[in-house]
Amino acid sequence: MPRPRKCLINLSDTPYYHCVSRCVRRAFLCGEDKQTGKSYEHRRQWVEDRLLFLADVLCVDVCAYAVMSNHTHLVLRINKDKADALSVKEVIRRWHKLYKGMLIAQRYVNPAECDSLSEAETETVKNLAEVYRNRLFDISWFMRLLNEYIARHANKEDDCKG
DSSP states (O other), rough: OOHHHHHHHOOOTTTTEEEEEEOOOOOOSBOTTTTTTOBBBHHHHHHHHHHHHHHHHSSSEEEEEEEEEEEEEEEEEEEEHHHHHSSSHHHHHHHHHTTTTOHHHHHHHHHHTTTTTHHHHHHHHHHHHHHHHHHHHHHHHHHHHHHHHHHHHHHHTTTTOO
């Protein structure tokens, strides 16, 4: 029986994890649909590009991957030490590559506005950065950022939702 990822991941045991993600509705991720003759092969590049981008931004290393017709296999390494070594500004800059982020965090990383933050605002940003830091080495966030991106592009191309 499947168990939640948070119950399966223990960094004291190993930083390496094998993750599998499948498509819904028997949809094609890649390859050629023999019934319709439509090719989805170009989507492999979507997956590879997104994996490289996420590996650059997050503190999760992609050791190996395989993109199949309706699912992906990933071997990921959680690099918590790398995340812990990042400064508050670097954590926020990385997170802003993924999301626009809160206005206060945008001001914190902007050299022209950083000095104008109050002590309370600076403390708020530091607390926010710790939340972001934990997400930078979280496999669940990695998989979410990968799968949601690919699903949105595929749904747009297929003119469907869900």
